[in-house]
Amino acid sequence: MVGMTIQLQRATAAELRDVTREYGGKHARVRALDGVSVAFPRGSWTAVMGPSGSGKSTLLQCAAGLEQVSGGQVLLGGRDITNAADRELTALRREQVGFVFQSFNLIGSLTAEQNVALPLKLAGRRVSTRDVRAVLGSVGLADRLRHRPRELSGGQQQRVAIARAMVTRPEVLFADEPTGALDSKSARTVLDLLRRLVDAAGQTIVMVTHDPAAAARADAVVFLSDGRVVDRAVSPSAREVADRLAALES
Template sequence: MTTPRESVLTAADHQHGLPAVELRAVTRTYAAGPQQVRALDGVSVAFPAGSWTAVMGPSGSGKSTLLHCAAGLERVTSGQVLLGGQDITTAGDADLTALRRREIGFVFQSFNLIGSLTAEQNVALPLKLAGARPSTKDVRAVLAAVGLDDRRRHRPRELSGGQQQRVAIARAMVTRPRVLFADEPTGALDSAAARKVLGLLRELVTAGQSIVMVTHDPAAAAAADSVVFLRDGRIVGHAAAPTAREVADRLARLEA
């Protein structure tokens, strides 16, 4: 797979050995009535540039909170979040919004496509929101890269679940983000569609993209380069290139 234009930011990360994104002693607490819930408890982790990391853990372990804090969607209570070495923890709301539009791609389990727009229009939307004039050539190139050039005029209801998720990935990639965050990207797909989406993510990583993915599926996690395990808001383990069985066994022990 080739992306429309090389990501200069990702190339710079490789050159200088910087992590794509890094959390340093990050804590995130929420008010729950009179008490405080600590969703993340002093988490320190670096996600290497040009790699694919899966984040797993039991329900309530802090997976989604970690993803949202790393992507700048949630403010941390304490600690630091660095994107390509840049501390984004104290960035103002306007700067953070601009940074997310420019350097972060996000893929959701529920696709979040606009039903009244075609695939091509959905992919172009982030560029329009950022105040840029979308290049038809670039938009179509991204759709072609995910195998949907012949579906560019179709609306979401005319596409299968797997096709909708590939449109969502193209939409996340069109801005050439430094990091692609994925929250259960295969959770709403059947096994065949999930394999296609995981294959596409692998192609993106081979081309130099950095991916951080939350998943509950051991097979999806095993497709990544490495897996980080969470429990009770803390990192409790790491595995490099594990099999699906190894991931499932580790997760079962954490849940027990």
């Protein structure tokens, strides 16, 4: 269903309006997103799912201002960023957007505390040791401040990455397969943390995942196929998510 709009209650933290994203030259164009309209409510957690090549990561990157759209409109915090200049987008990403990826992307030579403080330094903001340590404490790593990535487990590294993303108090936390490289126990710990961020801190999270169990922890799931929004589910079970995903892949 092209242009299907997903609107939940509450004001939106990020929104795509009839967005298309094309790649390639004039004679070999690929349309990764095809008329996508989707709104992500403030203080909610939305999972994005779909078969391989359905446009999940492209949607995330366009919503976060990492990629320029070919058509349509992108809003972040109510602000139209569709045609924003590169300098404006860079500042916006540093101040209003947090990123968590499957690969933790920590700097190996820095301690957990230094990794978390890095976004503040890059944005030219004052680094408060108290704030950095508080956010590490909020992810259960108050006793790992001076540990370097190699001294931490995969789950602990991902929690450092989440703390780094949260230290700027972003409008939206975008997560691309945040549990994809973790064992099941570490994955549950990270998902529990994301759930607390939404429920206790009112954080908005948009997460791409292939895991029905991870998607079921979200408030809503958006399903993509061939670059289009084709389905949605509110507070689904893991089985329901798996069944809908299987239907798309069949």
